[in-house]
Amino acid sequence: MSATAWPRRLLALLMAAAGLALWQGHGRWWQLPDRHNPWAPLSLTEPPGWLTRHKLRRLSDEPAACLAFLRRTPMQFEPQPDRVTGPGCGLTNAVRLRRTQLQLGDAFVLSCPAAASLALWEQHVLQPAAQATLGQPVVRLLHYGSYACRNVYGRAEGARSQHATADALDVSGFVLRNGRRITVAGDWPGDDDASRFLRQVHDGACGLFDGVLGPDYNRAHADHLHLDRGPYRLCR
Numbered sequence: 356m357s358a359t360a361w362p363r364r365l366l367a368l369l370m371a372a373a374g375l376a377l378w379q380g381h382g383r384w385w386q387l388p389d390r391h392n393p394w395a396p397l398s399l400t401e402p403p404g405w406l407t408r409h410k411l412r413r414l415s416d417e418p419a420a421c422l423a424f425l426r427r428t429p430m431q432f433e434p435q436p437d438r439v440t441g442p443g444c445g446l447t448n449a450v451r452l453r454r455t456q457l458q459l460g461d462a463f464v465l466s467c468p469a470a471a472s473l474a475l476w477e478q479h480v481l482q483p484a485a486q487a488t489l490g491q492p493v494v495r496l497l498h499y500g501s502y503a504c505r506n507v508y509g510r511a512e513g514a515r516s517q518h519a520t521a522d523a524l525d526v527s528g529f530v531l532r533n534g535r536r537i538t539v540a541g542d543w544p545g546d547d548d549a550s551r552f553l554r555q556v557h558d559g560a561c562g563l564f565d566g567v568l569g570p571d572y573n574r575a576h577a578d579h580l581h582l583d584r585g586p587y588r589l590c591r
């Protein structure tokens with residue numbers, strides 16, 4: 356017997372054990388939880404984890420799966436036909452949102468992937484932060500809408516904004532169940548519970564959206580949080 360036979364046998368034994376474990380994984384007594392299973396569809400209720408961004412990205416490539424996810428949330432919406440509205444502007448797999456788990460005031464059009472991020476953010480970031488910091492749930496989202504065929508900052512030249520494809524949402528504030536109103540413009544600069552709450556929901560958005568910009572980024576964002584799904588990751 357050669358000197359390398361034993362390590363090889365040990366390796367074979369380990370592979371057999373791993374194979375057995377995988378085979379038994381199909382049995383009843385052991386099931387990979389959905390949040391650790393890359394093939395399981397995204398669920399609203401499972402806490403975000405290491406696969407959440409992967410699953411959100413996959414929804415961008417699978418319009419039907421994205422709409423199916425939204426139907427598993429409290430969102431009320433109508434799918435919108437794809438259309439091109441100008442150079443670099445238009446809608447692809449967008450929905451008209453009438454409400455999320457929150458009242459919205461005016462309905463607005465948002466791409467399905469951005470709506471999926473919004474649903475997760477409300478469930479796992481916004482409401483827990485509101486309960487922990489303010490002792491109340493949020494009932495209403497204040498916003499400046501989403502879709503606008505324009506460049507970044509509305510400049511004549513330069514890159515198209517994520518708003519041009521309804522992949523971005525500008526959130527200006529929140530109303531709590533007791534009627535208290537928290538606004539980015541009024542409450543971000545302070546050092547109280549409302550300010551802490553706004554910073555928590557800003558920071559928490561960075562894990563679920565791609566671009567997140569708030570008042571600390573520049574004066575153009577002094578009165579809202581810009582939340583987008585796009586090619587760039589930015590958390591400022």
Ligand SMILES: [Zn+2]
Pocket residue numbers: 518523524525580581582
């Ligand atoms: Zn924006």
